[in-house]
Amino acid sequence: MSVLSVGGVVTTTNPLCSADELIRYLSSSDATWVICAPDCVEKIQEAVAHVTRVKGIFVMGNESVGGCTLFTKLIGDDGSAFPSDLKVNPKQDVAALLFSSGTTGPPKGVMLTHYNVIASVHLQSVPGFLKFESGVDIIPAIIPFFHVAGLVGVLSLGLKQGIRLITLPKFEPETFLRTIQEYKATRILTVPPLVFFLANHPLVDRYDLSSVSDIICGGAPTGPAIIKAVRKRLGQSNIPVREVFGMTELSSLTTIVTTDEEFEIGSVGTLLPNTTAKVIDLETGKTLGVGKEGEICFRGPQVMKGYRNNIEETRKMISEDGWLRTGDIGFYNEKGHFYVVDRLKDLIKYKAYQVAPTELENLILSMPGVKEVAVIGLPHDEAGELPKAFVVPKSDNIKPEDVMKFVEGKVIPQKKLRGGVEFVDEIPKSASGKILRRVLKARK
Incomplete structure (x- = not known):
């Protein structure tokens, strides 16, 4: 909020990002200053070494880490640093530069005024x-x-x-x-x-x-x-x-x-x-x-x-x-x-039909032995794509064939899990909870 009050632009990143991902975010946003938690310093310093515009790193807490400046130095200002001639155009000036979730491709910088x-x-x-x-x-x-x-x-x-x-x-x-x-x-x-x-x-x-x-x-x-x-x-x-x-x-x-x-x-x-x-x-x-x-x-x-x-x-x-x-x-x-x-981009195209993954996911989730599920389209030379389910089971009492039979008895032919059922330990998701189908498609 302080950055916004002086006409600056805030951009945010997931603290779990790798150094390579941070390089991409810092470069894409043209970031000039970084504020972070102590446990992120090493990774951020590694990324900043590859980004020319970053002027410095401020770290939260009471002790400096890696030679970074303490954030308390910023909040210790008496107010004299606040610009006296600040002009902001609310409808044109960007307040936050956030990145899309990347469910269908690399994240893009979203400009919010x-x-x-x-x-x-x-x-x-x-x-x-x-x-x-x-x-x-x-x-x-x-x-x-x-x-x-x-x-x-x-x-x-x-x-x-x-x-x-x-x-x-x-x-x-x-x-x-x-x-x-x-x-x-x-x-x-x-x-x-x-x-x-x-x-x-x-x-x-x-x-x-x-x-x-x-x-x-x-x-x-x-x-x-x-x-x-x-x-x-x-x-x-x-x-x-x-x-x-x-x-x-x-x-x-x-x-x-x-x-x-x-x-x-x-x-x-x-x-x-x-x-x-x-x-x-x-x-x-x-x-x-x-x-x-x-x-x-x-x-x-x-x-x-x-x-x-x-x-x-x-x-x-x-x-x-x-x-x-x-x-x-x-x-x-x-x-x-x-x-x-x-x-739209997640639709499975089986022959001349369009199959909605979420419909199949909701159906499979109604099974007592299923904890989580994600459905993708598996490439197929003849049919185009075949629906395939990745399932996180609740126990050993359920088998992949049980899921196949359950779905087969409740859907029209084009919605059958012709691509199979694979049990996994977890479903990859973005920070907002969206299923990252591209990750599942990459591991097929």
């Missing part, structure tokens, strides 16, 4: 959406602040509304559950993997989570089976598990299931104020009506300025009249509730 961020926070703060009560609501901040959901949808939103945030450096099962119990957290803003955790992990039964009255989840479809499971696990049959839709390119959110509407499992909600949407035909680009599946597009004050130094990709993403193409396939019903069916 001051106007984008301010608009996003205000639109989410409307009653019924993410309007919280100061002095009452307590939220464990488990979504990483280097991600748009954490930076805008948790940190900025929380500061603006004056609610209590309990920051957690990383997810540790017992620490997360103990935080909810001890601080009596009222709402949880989270991603699908943590909803899976609440629904399945045996540790959950050892903690009192009765203070939680609202769960907001985004990043990827959660699925009806998981929502029902977490409700049962928490002993609250009516607790809302409100799904949202958003992207880095949309400064966080565009839709959310509101608190005052009838809860529809599977819906990502209705539009935020001052936000418009349309669904277009995948082939013709023609606008479709109620109940028709196509690519979802949004227009509003939260649409990014563009990708940094990438005019071509920006033009592909945003039309001349301001419509942002999400690359997500879905529809809306007569009540204005939106549903996301799948990612």
Whole structure:
């Protein structure tokens, strides 16, 4: 926030990034200063050695590490360093340079202006959406602040509304559950993997989570089976598990299931104020009506300025009249509730048919012995692609052939798992909880 107040640009990175990844991020952003935790210093210094624009590294804490300057030196200023002639153009000047999740390729630098961020926070703060009560609501901040959901949808939103945030450096099962119990957290803003955790992990039964009255989840479809499971696990049959839709390119959110509407499992909600949407035909680009599946597009004050130094990709993403193409396939019903069916680039093309991986994933997740699953298209000379499932089993009581037979008995022929079923220890995901299908396709 201090950087923004003096007209600077903030860019964030995952502390788990490798030195090579940091080199790419620092170079792409033209970063001049780095602020980090002590345990990241060695890796950052290795990266900075290959980046010419970085002037220095500030480290958090009370002791200097690797010769870096202590961050406390910055906050010790008496205010005289603040510029007296600061001029910021809210709609043009970039406030945050974040990087897309990279589910379909290398991350791209997303330019969010001051106007984008301010608009996003205000639109989410409307009653019924993410309007919280100061002095009452307590939220464990488990979504990483280097991600748009954490930076805008948790940190900025929380500061603006004056609610209590309990920051957690990383997810540790017992620490997360103990935080909810001890601080009596009222709402949880989270991603699908943590909803899976609440629904399945045996540790959950050892903690009192009765203070939680609202769960907001985004990043990827959660699925009806998981929502029902977490409700049962928490002993609250009516607790809302409100799904949202958003992207880095949309400064966080565009839709959310509101608190005052009838809860529809599977819906990502209705539009935020001052936000418009349309669904277009995948082939013709023609606008479709109620109940028709196509690519979802949004227009509003939260649409990014563009990708940094990438005019071509920006033009592909945003039309001349301001419509942002999400690359997500879905529809809306007569009540204005939106549903996301799948990612456009993740569609499996089997012969002349299109198969949605998420549909198969939700089906497989309904099996008692399945913990997590991801479905990809396996290249095939004759058919084009064959659906293949990577499954994380809950126990040894389930076999790959059991999954094959289960799916075969519930789907039309083109949706059968002709590419097979492979058991794995974990499903690769981005920090926001999205399945990294490209990683699975690379290991095939």
